[in-house]
Amino acid sequence: MSAVQSVRRPCDGAVLFPDATYRCFAAVTWSMFAGTRPGRASDRQLLLLGRRGRQNVLATDGTGNTIIQTPWLRHLSPGQFGLADFVQGHNALIDYVKQTFDEQLATYSEDHTRHFLDVCIKEIKKDAADQGLPFNIEQVIATGTDLLLPSLTVTTTALAETVRCLVLHPEVQTKVHLEIDSVVGRGRLPTLDDRPNLPYFEATIREALRRKTAVPLSVAHASTTEATLNGYTLPKGTILLPGLEAFHMNPEVWGDPENFRPERFLDETGKLLPDRTLPFGGGRRECFGKTYARNSLFLFLGGMLQSFTLQQPQSEKPLTLDGLYSKNFTNQVQHITYYCTSANILLHQC
Template sequence: MLTLLLLSLVSIIFIYQSYKYVIGRPAGFPPGPPRLPFFGSYLFLLLINYKYLHKAALSLSKWYKSDIIGLYVGKYPVAVVHDGQTVREVLNNQVYDGRPGLFLSKMRDADDCVRGIFFQEGVLWREQRRFILRYLRDFGFGRRFDQLENVIAEEITDMLDLIRNGPRYEHEHQLVKPGGYRIQLPLFFNPFSANSHFSIVYNERVPRAEMAKLIKLIQFGLQFQRNADDYGRLLSIMPWIRHIWPEASGYNKMNEANLYIYQYFSEFIDRHIDSYDESCERDFLDLYITEMKKDLPKESGFNREQFIMALIDFSFPAFTAVGSQLSLIVQYLMLYPEVTKRIQREIDEVVGCGRLPDLEDRQKMPYTEATIRETMRIETLVPSDVPHKALEDTELMGYRIPKDTIVVPSLYAMHMDKRIWSDPENFRPERFLDDEGKLCLKKDMSLPFGAGKRLCAGETFARNMLFLITTAMLQNFDYVLAPGDSLPDLSKNFNGLIITPPDFWVQLKER
């Protein structure tokens, strides 16, 4: 009898504790789904929409009738914000400038110490970001710079030649079919974007004949982007599953990509360090090496490992994200041919056919610029932004957010908010134009590059590349369907760290 009573008591205590665990949450925390052992609330997100977790989180927000929800990703408390004004508040408040130590960020560094820029916080992050941006600006990063614009024009000229004449080297067969006029996206645009970026960083470009390693870098970059998700996948919850299901968990593909990217940049930097001459400043990298050689405290962060990771972080968008965003623009241009024709009319009127479009033309081409902005709104490249972390106890929308809570400002929700956009589901570039057909920046409430101190450092570079490549392509070609082709299916786009289309071939026709 006593044994039975003890078993009953233990069972009751176990059930009670389990119940408390499932529904328990910090006092004043936003409403949200229960949590399960190991998974937290992550399993509910997968069940609602396993492919697009940002849409799953928005569905939960509507279910709980709250613009902010609280959930758990494994052991990590997470607050997901869907209100546009509060999203902007999070991005501009330095209290939320922390970065969570998710496994996805830790796996990038062999020493298991989070370095670089994306996933760093505190004094080291501020120091590194300030130094890199300050000196990269001297080489054309983040501002108008004639030399850089000339480089981009040369890269676009090479790109057009590759389209018209087909592959000249073996590795170019991955970009364009023999005979030309048929390109693979999103891979195709990235080498030319990457080369333009590299000209800023180390004042050199990779010749077409030597692009094989660069193309491989881009492929692995896309592989890394596609095999993560908004919340770091199950690897962030249960890192040990990489030992049991290395393939299914995505670990193998991310690790393979991570190792190649790290090796690519470490070899590159080591060559630069070995050839460094303090009497001759060749480029930005020499400025960083000069800082490394000073007698600075170890915690300053100016060392080889930080150098590699910081350079990866500043280069990653240029060799993956720009080409992906351009490919998303192509998808919409193919789905909305009337938009394509209107842009081409604007190009013909402003630029003509005797030269490439340049950045001086941009202010005279409001519809083209509006189309690019509308694509970045409706197809948010980084739907959940890079996760933030509360650096102290704080409050959002009347709810308590404890220190170290992961805070996700949903850029996707902001860009699809009817209170801001009226008809957000419609692709309508005109929403950014005034009554006279001019670009009205006051109407652009979108934040495709984030905001605040965590604003994407490459925003100016990316916007310039998007305009120059989009207009150069439409000046010269039409996007058409070859036999067997079909229009893009947006529902097949991947949701990883960024939104990317699946690999697809596009037919071009000379205008």
């Protein structure tokens, strides 16, 4: 079986991360968007889709990349500057959303609203009949792509990086295990109702999102008037890109930002302090998927840690928290593999 077709290596049972989680996160997103969870028959398609989504993200960065800033370069070398990878990855996502739309349109009924796509279809038909403001399939596809892309890339990467942090800090992992065992036990999976009672686990997720910032640069802004910032004059219309990663690694804010220390988010009694991290930006331009991402990380990671211990094989090159992921529009982790047995998940760099 080829690497494209599977997230496992049959020879040794190694599982690629984040490849192994693409289907899981796509299923959650699509249950909200289209009311259905892709079946097992869709595993290969979703694996390829996740990799195409990752390819799309790796082809650009927070500034728009060379081809966006100087689009005339596409005429000199169409295959360079990430344009071909961006287009191929983007088209794969569009095709999947269009396929889902067509499937739901074929079974649409005016008498029953099943999911978000049905609401969109109803509006399209209404606008067509009333000849009002146009709402069309292109807008629906754009919305679906905006939902699917971060779910397949940012959230899966954040989960993989949190796993990396736990592998490198087994003492933190042990504390999370003990807290989950004492609050949730083994008879059921963790739920969001458990979240207020798992402060150390929540602090660990916050620390992972701080230490391994998924989106290093926030959404671009522009100054509405001339202003002065730290002695620099910013003319009206200056493009501003807030550095979230720089903030998360600022020693004036965190003291020891290079260290992975969940306790920084807890008071002396073990209760959570106000969250000062900005992994999803802030203010009115804060990522609209923040709640989904945080909830998903809590549930997926909680279920994993309830059943497994994460360890690195002694024979492998030691992992570090630095230098193992690409800095593009989002920070993308390199593939990691883990060995899954009944007792342990053993991680090593691929």
